[in-house]
Amino acid sequence: MAESLKEKTAKGLFWGGLSNIIQQLLSLVIGVVLARKLTQDDYGMVGMLAIFSATAAALHEGGFISALCRKKEVTHEDYNAVFWTSSLVSLSLYVILFFCAPLIADFYQVPELIPLARFIFVGFFLSSLGVAPRAITFRKMMVRENTIVYITAQVLSGIVGITMAIKGYAYWGIATQTLVYVSVISLLNFYFAKWHPTFTFNFAPIRELIGFSSKLVLTNIVNVVNNNLFAVVLGKLYTTHVVGNYTQANKWNTMGYSLGSNMIIGIAQPIFAKTNDNPARQKQIFRKVLRFTAFISFPFMFGLSIVSEEFIVILLTEKWLESAHLLRILCIAGAFIPFSTLFSNLLISKGRSTTYFFSTLALCIVQLGAAWFSSPLGITVMVWIYTAVTISWLFVWFFLARKNLGITILEVGKDVIPYFLLAGGIALMAYEWLMGIPNMYLRFILKLFVAGSTYCLALWLLKSTIFKESIAFLLKRELNA
Known part of the structure; x- marks a missing residue:
């Protein structure tokens, strides 16, 4: 049963990942054409x-x-x-x-x-x-x-x-x-x-x-x-132009973090539900998915953040430049959202719908209050505060997961922090070293290439288990095909 469950999880992540990649590429093409028109x-x-x-x-x-x-x-x-x-x-x-x-x-x-x-x-x-x-x-x-x-x-x-x-x-x-x-x-x-x-x-x-x-x-x-509270607050206090810029930025941010979140949604809740009678096995699966989430989410979202300006201007033209600045900030919050998705799916699989509700309600109240009171300071400050609250709330999700899974803060840190530091450090390095390149197209390509190749090389040198297993699984499917 364990092997069958492992295979189902791997296949679920593979197809979920493939689906998301293709969908994001399609969304990219469709979104670019619509945004230009x-x-x-x-x-x-x-x-x-x-x-x-x-x-x-x-x-x-x-x-x-x-x-x-x-x-x-x-x-x-x-x-x-x-x-x-x-x-x-x-x-x-x-x-x-x-x-x-x-x-x-x-x-x-x-x-x-x-x-x-x-x-x-x-x-x-x-x-x-x-x-x-x-x-x-x-x-x-x-x-x-x-x-x-x-x-x-x-x-x-x-x-x-x-x-x-x-x-x-x-x-x-x-x-x-x-x-x-x-x-x-x-x-x-x-x-x-x-x-x-x-x-x-x-x-x-x-x-x-x-x-x-x-x-x-x-x-x-x-x-x-x-x-959607930002769109409501902005629509009431600002103009449709401001709402449009935020909607555009949030759309690309959502597409980015959905790559990780949708893969998790496709397999996490059914897998957790099937292992409720085996807490040790469930914890093992949870930690593995946690590592996989960090492995995927941090480099992807931090990478999108450092190329947000080039990405928006090249694809959508300069009329959307204001949304690029918002996208850079939103991507930082987006890097952590898949972890919230993972924690919430665990709670649902445990039947803790009441706990899930009150945690989400409290988060909404805090976000709404922060957005409303910071609105006089401008949309940029509002988005920074939203990002800070989103990241901070992960500690609440962890506390709830700890009670229902027996996982410790040290275990979570061990699974997540290495990928955060590695992806974040490489993204900052690539941004600082290459931001002075005058040609926007060359700057865009080099940022992605340098950050992506450095991240993969570092994982290979560090002998990352998740990295090796992901490559092995992809090669196995290639050979089977």
């Missing part, structure tokens, strides 16, 4: 509505995917009840938000948001239709199939978004892209899950799941608020 105001319009769509999505998902993952035996009746509950809840939410669109527009004092909101909000209803089949693919760790799902959705939605942007539809192109994306995901999840709903309305399974899932819903809503 659209303005800060276009992104700002959509950014102002993100919190409402994401909150509604959290409500219709209901935490059912995680609840079903934890359940020992799952039947068709369970999935069917989840399908109809999610669909009915999301339809009700859409009707409410449809009539609330004028109030949202009044809050921001942007009348154009009324029709845009009513259009964008259709997306969370379409997404709700795929909750039950997504629960099946997640529970079965069908990471390869999920790779196909999300890449296909990204390609098709990207084509639609780019076409509409070229045709001059402005922010409507971004909105339509989102709707196509969630629609394709829902359809393909049904295809791979090999499941379909039936017209039998038995909601008894929901009563069994709701105790655990309801706390996850509240937590997800808090997470949504926390992730």
